[in-house]
């Protein structure tokens with residue numbers, strides 16, 4: 291198998307729907323999930339590129355692994371549940387710091403999932419009013435509906451905080467409105483749009499990295515054990 295050309299990582303609190311989003315996109319279904327242990331990845335061929343998409347565990351006990359998964363990431367999907375404001379707060383408090391190991395030109399997408407659970411007249415009417423795919427709802431699903439807890443503007447505000455944290459200029463990165471999505475893994479709403487928008491954005495990042503030369507890795511097969519001198523120093 292060819293080495294992946296780029297890496298995308300899903301981060302977010304437990305239960306927000308990271309695994310479900312990935313399975314909806316890759317397997318075109320919404321199966322029952324169990325809380326993720328550690329992490330897992332899918333490989334997606336996009337044009338002539340191999341992109342690995344990493345699903346991580348939101349549970350606190352696996353938190354330490356997050357920065358390892360983010361190492362060298364070309365894009366990070368920060369996922370929250372639109373019905374649980376605390377899941378957006380957690381992204382800032384607990385998950386953003388894990389992305390310090392990502393590429394310097396890493397892209398960030400903010401994803402509010404489970405819009406299918408929203409009360410009719412909130413999400414659906416936004417969709418009819420044509421507010422655009424990034425900020426609309428998920429349609430009916432037969433589940434009990436609740437009023438919307440987290441607004442798209444909250445996600446946009448968080449995106450701007452990320453830019454501040456990363457010391458990035460708004461004019462050098464994609465606009466907040468382009469990078470904030472509302473999705474439903476259950477109905478599939480906006481799921482293709484999310485992943486495929488990111489794939490298209492990640493390709494130029496891959497090309498830029500290739501132009502900069504091979505990654506700085508150590509070839510341990512060519513490593514020779516240093517000869518020890520009598521004084522204990524290496525020769």
Ligand SMILES: Nc1nc2c(ncn2[C@@H]2O[C@H](COP(=O)(O)OP(=O)(O)OP(=O)(O)O)[C@@H](O)[C@H]2O)c(=O)[nH]1
Nearest residue numbers: 304305306307308309310323325326348474475476
């Ligand atoms: N209604 C609805 N339920 C969803 C949606 N996405 C996920 N769920 C449900 O939410 C629960 C958690 O989903 P997961 O995909 O396992 O969540 P996760 O973020 O991967 O959780 P961890 O692996 O513990 O970090 C499951 O019962 C899913 O069926 C969605 O879009 N709509």
Ligand SMILES: [Mg+2]
Nearest residue numbers: 308309325326
């Ligand atoms: Mg999971």
